[in-house]
Amino acid sequence: MTAFRVVGLARSFAPKEGQAQEEKMFSAWIRSLVLRSSLYAVTAALLPAVALSASATTYPSVTDARLLGASQDDGWLMYRRDYASTGYAPFDQINTGNVAQLKLAFDLKDDLTQGYEGAPVVNGDWMFVTTPMDRVYALDAATGAVRWKYVHPVDKKALKTVCCDVVNRGVALYDDKVYVETLDNDVVALDARTGKLKWRKQLYAPGVGYFMTSAPLIVKGKVIVGTGGGEYGARGFITALDAASGKILWQFHTTAAPGTPGGDTWPAGAYKTGGGNPWITGSYDPETDTLFWGVGNPGPWLATLRPGANLYTDSVVALDPNTGRLRWYYQWTPNDTWDYDGSNESVLLDLNYQGKVYKALVHADRNGYLYALDRTNGKLIYAAPFVHATSIVGVDEKGVTDDPALRPAVDKKVFTCPSFLGGKNWWPISVDPHAGLAYIPTLHACMDIAGVQPVAYKAGLAFLNETFEVKHDPADNHWGSVQAIDLATGKQVWQHETDLPWNDGTLTTAGGLVFSGGADRHFYAFDAKSGKMLWDSGELASGIIGVPTTYRVKGKQYVAFWAGWGGASPIWGGVMANDPAVKAIPTGGRLYVYALP
Ligand code: CA
Numbered sequence: 001m002t003a004f005r006v007v008g009l010a011r012s013f014a015p016k017e018g019q020a021q022e023e024k025m026f027s028a029w030i031r032s033l034v035l036r037s038s039l040y041a042v043t044a045a046l047l048p049a050v051a052l053s054a055s056a057t058t059y060p061s062v063t064d065a066r067l068l069g070a071s072q073d074d075g076w077l078m079y080r081r082d083y084a085s086t087g088y089a090p091f092d093q094i095n096t097g098n099v100a101q102l103k104l105a106f107d108l109k110d111d112l113t114q115g116y117e118g119a120p121v122v123n124g125d126w127m128f129v130t131t132p133m134d135r136v137y138a139l140d141a142a143t144g145a146v147r148w149k150y151v152h153p154v155d156k157k158a159l160k161t162v163c164c165d166v167v168n169r170g171v172a173l174y175d176d177k178v179y180v181e182t183l184d185n186d187v188v189a190l191d192a193r194t195g196k197l198k199w200r201k202q203l204y205a206p207g208v209g210y211f212m213t214s215a216p217l218i219v220k221g222k223v224i225v226g227t228g229g230g231e232y233g234a235r236g237f238i239t240a241l242d243a244a245s246g247k248i249l250w251q252f253h254t255t256a257a258p259g260t261p262g263g264d265t266w267p268a269g270a271y272k273t274g275g276g277n278p279w280i281t282g283s284y285d286p287e288t289d290t291l292f293w294g295v296g297n298p299g300p301w302l303a304t305l306r307p308g309a310n311l312y313t314d315s316v317v318a319l320d321p322n323t324g325r326l327r328w329y330y331q332w333t334p335n336d337t338w339d340y341d342g343s344n345e346s347v348l349l350d351l352n353y354q355g356k357v358y359k360a361l362v363h364a365d366r367n368g369y370l371y372a373l374d375r376t377n378g379k380l381i382y383a384a385p386f387v388h389a390t391s392i393v394g395v396d397e398k399g400v401t402d403d404p405a406l407r408p409a410v411d412k413k414v415f416t417c418p419s420f421l422g423g424k425n426w427w428p429i430s431v432d433p434h435a436g437l438a439y440i441p442t443l444h445a446c447m448d449i450a451g452v453q454p455v456a457y458k459a460g461l462a463f464l465n466e467t468f469e470v471k472h473d474p475a476d477n478h479w480g481s482v483q484a485i486d487l488a489t490g491k492q493v494w495q496h497e498t499d500l501p502w503n504d505g506t507l508t509t510a511g512g513l514v515f516s517g518g519a520d521r522h523f524y525a526f527d528a529k530s531g532k533m534l535w536d537s538g539e540l541a542s543g544i545i546g547v548p549t550t551y552r553v554k555g556k557q558y559v560a561f562w563a564g565w566g567g568a569s570p571i572w573g574g575v576m577a578n579d580p581a582v583k584a585i586p587t588g589g590r591l592y593v594y595a596l597p
């Protein structure tokens with residue numbers, strides 16, 4: 001049992017005493033982190049980028065040209081493989097005919113008990129993986145031999161304001177450097193060959209609400225990163241830094257200030273503590289030279305305190321990557337009061353819809369709708385629910401219709417779907433761009449949610465003014481599923497349902513396969529067309545909540561992923577987190593890499 005589980009955060013809150021409960025809950029969570037952080041400080045001092053293996057192989061430089069061609073590279077050069085965030089690899093050595101023969105090539109046991117959410121990133125025969133508490137391993141991608149390990153000295157003040165476990169989702173690569181975002185708001189550049197620190201830039205002081213957990217995105221020599229902190233009223237921002245020096249080149253603040261477009265969608269001053277954190281890696285379209293980034297929930301959660309659309313919260317923003325200037329936006333959930341962060345990834349592909357081919361952006365939102373937008377102008381192509389969704393009643397070209405009866409208010413509790421964890425949380429979808437299918441890790445859950453007597457914003461404290469509890473979806477008593485959606489229609493093609501929540505990203509390959517792992521400690525390969533389960537890893541060390549990837553070294557294809565239960569679900573999952581089967585999931589990090597024998 002880990003400290004995270006012991007603090008007992010996952011429980012129901014009586015609306016009357018909600019605010020007190022909410023603060024008690026956060027302080028218990030923080031105490032457990034600060035206690036543990038003294039251990040981290042010691043380890044960090046002892047282990048600054050230790051070179052654990054002297055094997056010096058050549059390191060292939062990551063150039064702009066290679067990043068532009070990443071979809072065809074033998075490695076896995078960035079978080080979602082390519083700028084379009086497809087999560088799709090053109091490899092077919094492992095395929096529907098032989099996947100049942102997959103065998104463990106190597107594994108790596110790590111020593112932390114928090115959530116392992118990082119995507120294994122691979123360049124040549126170099127693999128880079130991150131762990132909780134911002135540690136980075138460089139491994140031989142064919143043998144698993146550790147080449148170096150970097151332990152970031154996380155400032156313990158940062159642990160006061162991490163909402164959802166001390167996770168990290170992976171690195172970015174450029175030139176001969178490895179880039180990581182950290183819980184104490186640093187962007188760190190390491191020498192890819194040695195793990196030695198090249199530069200470090202702090203974007204904000206830790207402890208007031210911000211933290212950073214996503215993998216950066218590299219575009220034309222810029223390291224582009226986003227903040228977390230929507231549960232603390234921290235005003236979100238996206239930053240571009242010079243990859244060589246760490247110099248800040250531009251910042252885009254995701255809540256609109258007065259006098260700027262969208263500034264009139266906030267009550268006076270509310271934008272300053274309005275949240276809107278862009279905490280998941282964006283996508284990039286080289287053809288139109290446009291960056292797409294998802295923006296999280298407004299603060300505080302209780303919307304009656306901030307009438308208006310609250311731009312650009314719960315939106316995707318299209319930015320000029322050279323300047324950070326806004327080109328257009330699309331808002332998934334105006335005046336959100338359900339914590340439906342709009343930060344989920346955007347996948348870019350050509351979409352044939354009703355006889356017309358669009359340059360589309362596809363996005364499965366926390367609010368339970370799958371969207372296709374025209375990415376050249378931000379116009380809606382279609383939106384369709386992919387789970388039981390009651391808060392949002394409909395979406396069309398005129399806008400979003402929600403159910404006013406399902407908006408909580410002070411002392412008004414409502415039951416609505418999906419839960420604040422979303423029909424899909426941050427775990428990325430993947431697509432088969434040729435077949436036009438998307439594979440969505442899905443949560444089937446609803447919630448009780450109520451407003452409480454408002455408490456004013458205070459830096460470093462939770463800023464919610466709501467209480468909440470995740471409940472079963474009365475329309476579907478499975479907590480999880482992985483489902484395939486035909487993007488030409490928005491309709492489900494197949495679904496694999498599970499009693500436990502489905503908290504892992506999906507990976508699609510030209511071998512006709514979809515890979516993803518379950519909270520049930522098994523990693524699976526599905527037939528991409530039919531959903532038939534073709535391979536099951538057997539029981540692994542822990543539940544799987546990361547981002548699986550695949551790559552080739554010397555012509556051999558590997559599939560890599562972390563197991564390591566943790567993250568938001570055990571802390572905030574309410575009835576789901578208290579499900580005995582969920583409580584029984586062991587923690588502990590282990591990297592698994594599979595290949596054909
Ligand atoms: Ca949130």
